[in-house]
Amino acid sequence: xxxxIDTHKKYSQVAVVDGDGNLQDEIRLPNDRxxxxxxxxxxxxxxxxxxxxxxxxxxxxxxxxxVSLVNPSKNRIIADxxxxxxxxxxxxxxxxxxxxxxxxxxxxxxxIRTLRDLVRTRKSLVxxxxxxxx
Numbered sequence: 252x253x254x255x256i257d258t259h260k261k262y263s264q265v266a267v268v269d270g271d272g273n274l275q276d277e278i279r280l281p282n283d284r285x286x287x288x289x290x291x292x293x294x295x296x297x298x299x300x301x302x303x304x305x306x307x308x309x310x311x312x313x314x315x316x317x318v319s320l321v322n323p324s325k326n327r328i329i330a331d332x333x334x335x336x337x338x339x340x341x342x343x344x345x346x347x348x349x350x351x352x353x354x355x356x357x358x359x360x361x362x363i364r365t366l367r368d369l370v371r372t373r374k375s376l377v378x379x380x381x382x383x384x385x
Contacts, residue, residue, distance in 0.1 A: 252295035254316065255344025257337045258282070258308050264337035267292065268345040277338060282308060289315035298348040300340075301356045309358065325354035 252275065257264040263285060267276040280288065285308060289297075293315040299305060300323045312318045321344065347353050359367070 252292050253345045253349040254288075254292060254295060254297040255341040255346070255348060256285075256297055256299045256308075256312075257340040257344065258299050258302060258305065259337075260304055263308070264341045266338070266341035266345040268342075268349055270349070272346060272349060274342065274345075277341070279337070286311050286314070292316065296348055298344045298353055300344070306364075319348060319353055320356045320358050322354045322356040 253268045253270075255266045255268070260282075262279060262281050265276075265278045265280070265288060266274065267278075269275050278288065289312045295316055296319070297312055297316040298319045298321050299308060299312070300321045302323075305320060309318055309320060326347065344353075
């Protein structure tokens with residue numbers, strides 16, 4: 252199964268497509284229930300767009316699914332679409348994933364992500380300290 256997931260801060264729109272390209276299901280659910288969806292379709296493939304809040308969703312889904320992080324600016328079919336709805340975007344993601352036509356973004360391994368978090372936290376603390384001193 253191929254899952255196209257259009258994510259937002261609090262909810263996601265999901266389209267599920269089978270190997271023949273037939274739409275099997277469309278679901279809109281809160282992000283805190285995406286783990287249930289991942290368990291239901293364990294072993295399948297999923298595509299989500301890179302956004303400011305992709306990381307917790309990526310990590311939750313990646314436990315059960317093979318997740319592709321999609322670069323939205325390099326996937327013209329989605330970025331330049333005249334009809335932009337969550338349902339349409341989710342279906343296009345699922346169909347493009349099935350056809351192996353998605354431009355993916357690099358997702359570093361867990362160790363690198365952890366180190367990056369430490370650097371971001373340190374940078375933030377140094378900036379706060381500097382703000383207090385000035």
